[in-house]
Amino acid sequence: MAIVLGENRYGKAETRLVRVTRDGETHTLADFNVSIALSGDLAATHLTGDNSGVLPTDSMKNTVYAFAKEHGVGEPEEFALRLARHFVETQTQIRAARVGIEAFGWERLGPHSFKRQGDHTRTAEVTVTVEQSQVVSGISGMVLLNSTNSEFHGFPRDKYTTLPETTDRILATAVDARWRHLHDPADWGKSYAGVVEALTRAFVETHSLSLQQTLFAMGSRVLSEQAEIAEIRLALPNKHHYLVDLSPFELTNDNEVFIAGDRPYGLIEGTVTRDDVPPAITEWYP
Template sequence: MLGPNRYGKAETRLVRVHRDGESHGLVDFNVSIALSGDLTATHLTGDNSGVLPTDTMKNTVYAFAKEHGVGEPESFALLLARHFVHTQPQVHGAKVSVESFAWDRLGPHSFRRRGDHVRTTVVTVTADATQVVSGVSGLVLLNSTDSEFHGFVEDGYTTLKPATDRILATAVDARWRHAGDDTDWAASFEGSLAALVSAFVGTYSYSLQQTLYAMGAGLLEARPEVAEVRLALPNKHHYLADLSPFDLENPGEVFIAGDRPYGLIEGSVVRDDAPAATAEWWL
């Protein structure tokens, strides 16, 4: 029996220059499309009469970028997803994911790629519902103090020492689900990002789990249009370097930045009255 399935075009790279006078605008997207619906025939018999080629999906991305322009990733993803569902009767659901790469302006037509984080968007459209999930990945944050970790379970394999003053660092991967599908996407993203950063900075942490909850709760408090936020926080460990062989003391000043393995903390914070999700969207 054929189980759930979908197909689409992954990672269509789109750069759109808006030439509005002497000062240009630049949008840099990575667009992935996945369609689901009545696709049994192509899987079981090779009948492709209901298959929209993935090459057509790619072409649609570029054509829409010209015909409609490209603004916020949520708006562009909604435009694409609704197009495929409304124009292809055999398609019952469309999921469009967008990575948005930011560029800082250096002049009227000069830019520098910003490398500290990537903005993400996942839009799911069916005949009955629309769901918009915004987010950020690769947002590296660090507190050099105001972090402890102690009182944990210890067994015969435990070697970790309790810490009352440690570096807390992470690379935030966060997604937040909007209660609706019509908002000021730019303001919502910037406000949500600011709320996450503010909560990280302002939380005296006894565990990364505590910090995760504070960041999620801070975002929901700041942005009423968001129903739920999900976070994955890798613990970017920093180990105190042993300088005793060199007759040097190290009172919490010189550290080794660990690579792997690392702790990974994941969780969600949801409003009490949040509408139910209409599609799965875990990180």
């Protein structure tokens, strides 16, 4: 039996970058968490300890900061593409570079004052190979809630089923979405905002018979309105809200008082895609 080296990559994870762009007294803030992974002709370092093809991960960290100074950062997709292309173009032993960015939002309070937006995180993951590139944008932790217009009934029952059917419940979730681009849009920021708006409006406007139905409605709305998107993957935890039994206090609970559950929770995942899109060049994750 032969023992061989399988797929491998290495890089610098979670380089924290804050870039202040100064336009007189008015400042703009970019707050990124950047992770880089490189793969290619790297067998020697694993098999013999020959590091002649191993660009130090410290160099990757320094590149993030130098590029932020020399070129600015712009949208996270733009910065990730610039970094990934740099490593593939300058390191002949590298066949593919993957750059992932978490972008943390700040709300402007004044010319140079900001408040951290803590309700969700924007993400971007770029993969660049010698032949082509792939951009996956995303959002995580966007909490949405409908206090009505949600039902769940008609499901199979077995001897362990205790869940009652309902025609009126709270539907809440924390949206984790990733979408792959067919091509680079003219404006990455506008594209991102359009996807988030489509996801939100579909959640609001769908009378839900299941969270699965809502997931498909959200993904379909994105693809119907954003021509640059090839497919979208969603992971929607069901943030359960349980009706409190107030009968011991001789009170009627008309869908007004709930316990917000923590765990366990249902997790609904799915991909909504166009039927004629080219395949992804590498695996990407929800």
